[in-house]
Amino acid sequence: MKTITEGNLTWFDFENPTQKDRDWLKNNFNIQKEKIEHINEYLFLEMRAPIFRQEKKTTQSVGLDIFINENRLITVHNEAIEPLKNFFKKCEKNPELKSKYFGQTTGHLFYWISEEILDFAERQLVHIGKNINRVEDNMFKETERKLIKEISFIKRDILDFRIAVRPLSRIFNTLINRGMKFWPEKSEDLKIYFNDLVGDYERIWSEIDNYADTINALEDTHANLLSNKTNNIIKTFTILSFITFPAILVSDILAANAAAVYTIVGVVLITAAFTWIYFKTNKWL
Numbered sequence: 094m095k096t097i098t099e100g101n102l103t104w105f106d107f108e109n110p111t112q113k114d115r116d117w118l119k120n121n122f123n124i125q126k127e128k129i130e131h132i133n134e135y136l137f138l139e140m141r142a143p144i145f146r147q148e149k150k151t152t153q154s155v156g157l158d159i160f161i162n163e164n165r166l167i168t169v170h171n172e173a174i175e176p177l178k179n180f181f182k183k184c185e186k187n188p189e190l191k192s193k194y195f196g197q198t199t200g201h202l203f204y205w206i207s208e209e210i211l212d213f214a215e216r217q218l219v220h221i222g223k224n225i226n227r228v229e230d231n232m233f234k235e236t237e238r239k240l241i242k243e244i245s246f247i248k249r250d251i252l253d254f255r256i257a258v259r260p261l262s263r264i265f266n267t268l269i270n271r272g273m274k275f276w277p278e279k280s281e282d283l284k285i286y287f288n289d290l291v292g293d294y295e296r297i298w299s300e301i302d303n304y305a306d307t308i309n310a311l312e313d314t315h316a317n318l319l320s321n322k323t324n325n326i327i328k329t330f331t332i333l334s335f336i337t338f339p340a341i342l343v344s345d346i347l348a349a350n351a352a353a354v355y356t357i358v359g360v361v362l363i364t365a366a367f368t369w370i371y372f373k374t375n376k377w378l
Contacts, residue, residue: 107167145217
């Protein structure tokens, strides 16, 4: 457990809590999932943080439970969450930022922690943009099989990112209404802050939507290129078959006369040339 106290506010962060920690939380809070609950003097929220896993090449959703009362904000999570670590380091290294984050209510502290998570989520999108640019650059470089795999990875990453951040919209929008009752003395001020969270979330969602549209368009383009290439290959083999078939037929007819070797060769070449010219004239080649 890590703790930061400034003024009359305290932040408790439980990473991978022990059984003792869990028992304390269980005895003190009636935990509800995936929504905002006002429990006695506490506000409970379950959030999700999008964390990119390089080894799996996709974004995973890491659960984060938050308990808030007048003077305490408690975060509980079973895995390390990088934006929380970043926030903790900022408070340790910069007294001015610490005073800014803890200087008003727990609602304001929640806002700054949420902003850290959203900023981190937006930075997580950078790798998706880079991967899409790489696919776009390689679209016409004859790497069809590799691109199919890369496009599939990107689409899965976008889907997993959406799953991770989607619940944040409901939480932030609900806070604008229900949160006002929890901090009545700062309701108008916090309404501005929570609206800001909604705006930041919508910007991130718009960006991931653009990435989804782009990768879908690239996938369609890639499919058209593959289809066109396949059709050209089939067309080439079909034309070659039509060109060689008459020549083979003539050579079979004349093969009975072994003395007519030069005649056979000549007829085969003439037949092939005539067929090629005919196909070219009709713009089949």
